[in-house]
Amino acid sequence: MGKITVTNLLLGLLIHVIVVCADVKNLNIWPMPSSVSYGHNTLYIGKDFKLKTDQSKYADASGILKDGFTRLVDIIKAAHVIDYNNPGSSSSSILHGIHVIVASPNDELQYGVDESYNLDVPVPGKAGFALLKAETIYGALHGLQTFSQLCHFNFSMRAVEVGQVPWTISDEPRFSYRGLLIDTSRHYLPLPVIKKVIDSMAYAKLNVLHWHIVDSQSFPLEIPSYPKLWNGAYSIEERYTVADATEIVRYAQRRGINVLSELDVPGHARSWGFGYPSLWPSDKCMEPLDVSNEFTFKLIDGVLSDFSKIFKYKFVHLGGDEVDTHCWRKTSHVRKWLKKKGMNGTDAYEYFVLRAQKIALSHGYEVVNWEETFNHFGSKLDRKTVVHNWLGGGVAERVVAAGLRCIVSNQDKWYLDHLDTTWQDFYSYEPLTNITSPTKQKLVIGGEVCMWGETIDGSDIEQTIWPRAAAAAERLWSSSHQIAKDAQDAYARLSHFRCLLNQRGVAAAPVVGYGRMAPDGPGSCYMQ
Structure with a gap:
């Protein structure tokens, strides 16, 4: 498994690997989480992909979590038409939903609210749900945003896949x-x-x-x-x-x-x-x-x-x-x-x-x-x-x-x-x-x-x-420690995020050049 976090050795029981900037550049997540580990397997988003909230203290009376989950599903399924009848993936490789556990019952949004979250996406054959834990609903919303960036359309399978599983992500903001x-x-x-x-x-x-x-x-x-x-x-x-x-x-x-x-x-x-x-x-x-x-x-x-x-x-x-x-x-x-x-x-x-x-x-x-x-x-x-x-x-x-x-x-x-x-x-x-x-x-x-x-x-x-x-x-x-020391080392990830914004209907300009510039000619979104 790759690793892009800096931690101490845990008394020899667990070795964390410090990954060089090249690995950071190859992870298409923006902004980069505090700690990420990932693998080399693949899951597919199931037709019945759903939200599970048992064990959560947050009752979602206002529907903030439900709406956030609905937006998640909409954006990960919006780019292409999905073929749910494709028999190519086994039941063990289907991800059936996200289990969200929010510790606080309160959804008041104010300066300094806890926005941290932990996201785990299992390997095939394990429990068919990703697990998202957060202190508040707003941390959970950030976790859903991160999850959306782990999803990609597989043109061979005509399905939305989550690659590089298992994922273990721990994240919180640097500034409030x-x-x-x-x-x-x-x-x-x-x-x-x-x-x-x-x-x-x-x-x-x-x-x-x-x-x-x-x-x-x-x-x-x-x-x-x-x-x-x-x-x-x-x-x-x-x-x-x-x-x-x-x-x-x-x-x-x-x-x-x-x-x-x-x-x-x-x-x-x-x-x-x-x-x-x-x-x-x-x-x-x-x-x-x-x-x-x-x-x-x-x-x-x-x-x-x-x-x-x-x-x-x-x-x-x-x-x-x-x-x-x-x-x-x-x-x-x-x-x-x-x-x-x-x-x-x-x-x-x-x-x-x-x-x-x-x-x-x-x-x-x-x-x-x-x-x-x-x-x-x-x-x-x-x-x-x-x-x-x-x-x-x-x-x-x-x-x-x-x-x-x-x-x-x-x-x-x-x-x-x-x-x-x-x-x-x-x-x-x-x-x-x-x-x-x-x-x-x-x-x-x-x-x-x-x-x-x-x-x-x-x-x-x-x-x-x-x-x-x-x-x-x-x-x-x-x-x-997650911010690229040289801005150019972040170029590929930012270019990917810009193209993701375009796919979601946001008119983000090319990365190359100055502000609000049009593309300078034909070419891939990822090279502009």
């Missing part, structure tokens, strides 16, 4: 936060598009959809407390109702994905004033939001109150980036307010961010802010703040040294709208660069790839996200 940002302000994304993005995230074991809902350009979301806000949408059709947002959260949760909502303040907010013009410092100077107007903070309170009824993730993102206070300083009534308060523009920026944080905390949220807030007044931020790095390297190192948590999204490495950033750049970037203390490393809760929407809409979002986001996904999921 593994995110993808989508931007529905620069271009509206219809619900079916967002759902497809969520599906593809689950294939790569990403677990946070960062929804940058509104920005200067548009405000597409219904806010019941302030219903005129979505007057800032591009059109009547390009809007999300509360029910739409609730459906996105529900859909994501059933796939093990949290939704991080973002309300970017005080900058990036010009669209707010189309419904409530008093939020603008003046009709000629429309952002940042008017810091001198109490209505501004009353409205933020109302928005976050409505958010708390929809978005149940423990974090809310309050932006705070790229705030140009020139508008405040040149508007007469705001300038007078600043003078009365003894503030300059920088002071007012700090005042706004900290007051917005307190509002969010009052609604039970912990706050994520872009790194400018840390760079300008990091010592003043609430100690529950998570600082979101985007401007460049070295930030996470300074954030954790200050005792705050950090999410890493270095724009030079993990911004998907930077089409000249290659998958190798995504794969090679290490979130813990220069952070060696285990205590400090724990403060980096994870990372996120960002799909900013200026040149992205429903027509090109999938090929801009994939396969480069998958490169970062392995960096965030796989243990440090």
